[in-house]
Amino acid sequence: MTYLHHIGAYFLMIAEMFRKPTKWSVMRTLILKDINDLINSSLGIIAFISFFVGGVITIQTALNISNPLIPKYLVGFATRQSVVLEFAPTFTSIIMAGKVGSFITSSIGTMRVTEQIDALEVMGINSINYLVFPKVIALLFYPFAIAIGMFLGILGGMAACIYGGYSSVPDYILGLQTDFDSFHVFYSFIKTFIFAFVLATIPSYHGYFMKGGALEVGKASTTSFVWTSVAIILLNYISTDLMLG
Amino acid sequence: MIEVKDLHKSFGEAHILKGISTTFEKGHTNLIIGQSGSGKTVFIKCLLGLFDYESGSISYDGKIFSQLSEDQKRDLRSKIGMVFQGSALFDSMTIAQNVMFPLQMFTKMSKSEMEDRADFVLKRVNLADAHQKMPSEASGGMQKRVAIARAIVNNPQYLFCDEPNSGLDPKTAIVIDNLIQEITDEYQITTVINSHDMNSVMEIGEKIVFLKNGFKEWEGSKDTIFKTDNEAVTDFVYSSNLFKKVRRMYLEENQ
Numbered sequence: 001m002t003y004l005h006h007i008g009a010y011f012l013m014i015a016e017m018f019r020k021p022t023k024w025s026v027m028r029t030l031i032l033k034d035i036n037d038l039i040n041s042s043l044g045i046i047a048f049i050s051f052f053v054g055g056v057i058t059i060q061t062a063l064n065i066s067n068p069l070i071p072k073y074l075v076g077f078a079t080r081q082s083v084v085l086e087f088a089p090t091f092t093s094i095i096m097a098g099k100v101g102s103f104i105t106s107s108i109g110t111m112r113v114t115e116q117i118d119a120l121e122v123m124g125i126n127s128i129n130y131l132v133f134p135k136v137i138a139l140l141f142y143p144f145a146i147a148i149g150m151f152l153g154i155l156g157g158m159a160a161c162i163y164g165g166y167s168s169v170p171d172y173i174l175g176l177q178t179d180f181d182s183f184h185v186f187y188s189f190i191k192t193f194i195f196a197f198v199l200a201t202i203p204s205y206h207g208y209f210m211k212g213g214a215l216e217v218g219k220a221s222t223t224s225f226v227w228t229s230v231a232i233i234l235l236n237y238i239s240t241d242l243m244l245g
Numbered sequence: 246m247i248e249v250k251d252l253h254k255s256f257g258e259a260h261i262l263k264g265i266s267t268t269f270e271k272g273h274t275n276l277i278i279g280q281s282g283s284g285k286t287v288f289i290k291c292l293l294g295l296f297d298y299e300s301g302s303i304s305y306d307g308k309i310f311s312q313l314s315e316d317q318k319r320d321l322r323s324k325i326g327m328v329f330q331g332s333a334l335f336d337s338m339t340i341a342q343n344v345m346f347p348l349q350m351f352t353k354m355s356k357s358e359m360e361d362r363a364d365f366v367l368k369r370v371n372l373a374d375a376h377q378k379m380p381s382e383a384s385g386g387m388q389k390r391v392a393i394a395r396a397i398v399n400n401p402q403y404l405f406c407d408e409p410n411s412g413l414d415p416k417t418a419i420v421i422d423n424l425i426q427e428i429t430d431e432y433q434i435t436t437v438i439n440s441h442d443m444n445s446v447m448e449i450g451e452k453i454v455f456l457k458n459g460f461k462e463w464e465g466s467k468d469t470i471f472k473t474d475n476e477a478v479t480d481f482v483y484s485s486n487l488f489k490k491v492r493r494m495y496l497e498e499n500q
Binding site (some may be wrong): 019020022023025026033110114115116118119121122123124125126 | 290293295315316318319320321322323325327329330331333334335336337346347349350351405
């Protein structure tokens with residue numbers, strides 16, 4: 001019953017987010033601030049992780065190809081498919097559930113503890129719209145970050161080829177081009193939009209409805225990470241089954 | 246004017262407010278006093294609509310709050326200024342931005358008009374040089390004054406203060422009390438203050454409502470509180486030896 005209560009409250013929060021919108025001049029500032037806080041500040045970690053994981057995928061694939069009948073370009077092909085289909089959209093989102101999600105939950109949770117949300121409500125402001133909506137809009141830019149992650153993942157794989165000698169660059173590039181299906185990129189970005197919405201709203205829900213003090217803010221951040229990750233994994237399965245299955 | 250009739254509020258099994266009725270007049274400083282756990286904060290949050298209540302009614306100038314639509318409630322709230330116990334200033338904004346916030350949300354003022362208005366109210370609370378400071382850089386007393394400035398910047402009709410003197414030294418507390426009193430008189434606001442501070446009671450209590458265990462035990466003013474023979478009130482208000490002596494002297498002088 002508790003789970004049902006939370007699911008119901010979550011969807012009510014989403015409905016409330018679209019009621020009584022905040023003045024556009026104020027909302028614009030909030031959106032720009034959230035783009036900076038949530039997207040800009042995440043680019044470094046996304047770039048770093050993507051580049052090295054791309055390299056690791058290349059190394060692992062190359063080391064596991066022992067059969068001489070398997071063409072060398074498979075290294076590039078496997079890296080591209082792994083990075084574009086799963087690593088960049090899904091696993092980066094799990095990492096972002098920790099980074100961005102914790103930031104959202106703790107910042108909104110602290111506002112709850114210090115009565116700043118009550119202050120907004122008393123002023124007659126729709127606090128859910130004021131706090132959550134700009135984050136949803138800011139995270140519409142999340143696919144750009146993921147695109148950078150895809151590019152750097154593939155580049156990381158190429159760097160492993162050049163500096164580690166796991167495959168030749170022409171073979172790697174041939175692998176990247178072999179059987180390329182643009183629908184896979186489309187599928188990947190559709191998933192990313194879904195994950196972006198989850199990344200903005202589940203942590204906001206846990207921050208907004210938390211009760212207690214500083215300790216509970218920490219607990220809410222942890223809970224939000226767990227549930228955001230669970231939602232991303234489940235939605236990944238469903239969207240993959242629907243779009244590729 | 247705010248009118249409360251037979252207000253009941255419970256949290257689960259705990260019955261917190263048990264049929265409170267009272268009236269808060271326009272242009273008066275109204276104090277709600279009582280021991281910790283007597284229901285003061287719950288009462289003030291019910292008045293603000295932050296808590297729903299089981300029965301009774303709260304009306305603002307004749308409009309019953311519970312019968313208003315969500316949009317009407319939000320419009321009414323835009324006429325309310327609130328000073329929270331912990332000030333509740335927005336951490337991410339400077340002091341000037343905090344004060345200008347209600348103007349940004351509810352008026353069509355230009356940026357320079359908003360800055361002028363913020364400048365005026367910050368001077369009014371004796372914070373002329375604090376515009377660019379962040380709330381974390383301000384002392385407790387300064388934060389309270391910023392919270393008052395934010396609460397009055399949009400000319401509210403109703404001002405609520407939850408423990409405005411908590412954590413302040415006696416001198417700063419008197420400055421805050423006098424400021425609230427002056428603002429109430431000057432702008433003819435209906436002011437409701439939730440307080441533990443007996444100095445405030447004696448200084449600005451034009452109307453005092455004493456709550457005990459969720460009931461309204463007594464109501465009067467700073468003048469009548471000296472003469473009351475209600476034991477619960479005298480036990481609470483004159484719990485310190487100093488106030489006992491003050492009361493004895495007052496009664497002897499007025500016999």
